[in-house]
Amino acid sequence: VHNNKKCYCCSFEDYKLTTEWLLNQTSHRPKIAVICGSGLGLLAAAATDKQTFHYQDIPNFPVSTVAGHEGCLVFGTIGGKSCVFMQGHFHLYEGYSLCQVTFPVRVFRMMGVDTLVVTNASGGICPDFKVGDIMIIKDHINLPGFAGQHPLCGPNDERFGIRFPCMSDAYCKELRRLALDISVELGCEGFVREGVYCMVSGPNFETIAEARMLMVLGSDSVGMSTVPEVTVAKHCGLRVFGLSLITNKVSLDYSREEKVNHEEVLQISKMRAEVLQKVVTTLICRCSQDQSINTH
Numbered sequence: 001v002h003n004n005k006k007c008y009c010c011s012f013e014d015y016k017l018t019t020e021w022l023l024n025q026t027s028h029r030p031k032i033a034v035i036c037g038s039g040l041g042l043l044a045a046a047a048t049d050k051q052t053f054h055y056q057d058i059p060n061f062p063v064s065t066v067a068g069h070e071g072c073l074v075f076g077t078i079g080g081k082s083c084v085f086m087q088g089h090f091h092l093y094e095g096y097s098l099c100q101v102t103f104p105v106r107v108f109r110m111m112g113v114d115t116l117v118v119t120n121a122s123g124g125i126c127p128d129f130k131v132g133d134i135m136i137i138k139d140h141i142n143l144p145g146f147a148g149q150h151p152l153c154g155p156n157d158e159r160f161g162i163r164f165p166c167m168s169d170a171y172c173k174e175l176r177r178l179a180l181d182i183s184v185e186l187g188c189e190g191f192v193r194e195g196v197y198c199m200v201s202g203p204n205f206e207t208i209a210e211a212r213m214l215m216v217l218g219s220d221s222v223g224m225s226t227v228p229e230v231t232v233a234k235h236c237g238l239r240v241f242g243l244s245l246i247t248n249k250v251s252l253d254y255s256r257e258e259k260v261n262h263e264e265v266l267q268i269s270k271m272r273a274e275v276l277q278k279v280v281t282t283l284i285c286r287c288s289q290d291q292s293i294n295t296h
């Protein structure tokens with residue numbers, strides 16, 4: 001019974017009700033949805049004509065339990081494009097089911113969104129990465145998924161997508177290229193990288209042995225979120241673009257006493273978070289809404 005609930009807690013009607021409710025409350029008809037990672041709330045600040053909904057007021061929406069993590073859905077316009085921003089998202093380690101974690105993604109799809117932008121913070125595993133680097137997510141490793149913690153477990157609802165979705169092109173190549181072009185124009189290509197994001201459930205950080213394993217598996221960075229949302233987005237046909245801010249270096253070496261200057265780390269993260277937000281807003285302004293770019 002427990003397993004059933006975990007895998008199949010939201011029906012099509014649940015998503016539909018939430019979608020209808022939101023469309024009734026706002027005249028925005030967003031094509032782009034942005035999941036704002038921690039410290040990246042400014043993404044929504046760049047928008048005009050804003051309309052904000054607290055998660056607790058939206059029917060069926062999961063509510064953030066963490067104190068000081070207020071959740072809001074913000075509708076707004078950037079560069080003439082209607083967008084919706086999620087400020088505050090849900091993690092497996094907080095005890096949410098994967099169905100709750102990914103609930104907003106299907107609602108976005110039903111509202112008419114065609115592009116999902118995910119942003120987050122992660123720990124750098126690739127030895128070349130430095131704190132403050134911005135990683136364009138090229139691909140991911142769904143480690144919890146390997147162990148059956150997968151958002152698409154359970155009966156498949158064909159109205160959202162097919163039973164066995166392809167994941168080999170989860171992160172849109174055109175948008176990745178556009179982001180690289182934008183980073184050159186903004187003069188920040190020196191700290192913009194591309195890499196593979198690996199998801200772990202958390203909440204503890206990796207042991208050294210685990211971190212070494214993740215490196216051997218081909219991970220460039222590690223974090224505790226994002227992959228379930230991307231998986232569900234790809235399943236229902238959304239185009240996905242992801243950026244991850246490297247906020248720390250994962251320890252890979254027993255002999256090294258990492259002396260981290262936390263002050264410095266916080267400062268550089270804050271500075272680079274602003275650059276990341278600039279890249280995303282420019283990308284939103286520039287990206288083509290033509291779905292045909294997605295069909296190769």
Ligand SMILES: *[C@@H]1O[C@H](CO)[C@@H](O)[C@H](O)[C@H]1NC(C)=O
Nearest residue numbers: 016017018019020021022024
């Ligand atoms: C949306 O508005 C329509 C028309 O006013 C109403 O019939 C419907 O019940 C509303 N739906 C929700 C979920 O609020």
Ligand SMILES: CC(=O)N[C@H]1CO[C@H](CO)[C@@H](O)[C@@H]1O
Nearest residue numbers: 037038089120121223224225
């Ligand atoms: C670091 C990481 O992997 N995940 C972060 C993603 O963003 C949320 C907040 O939006 C943080 O709480 C997570 O720690």
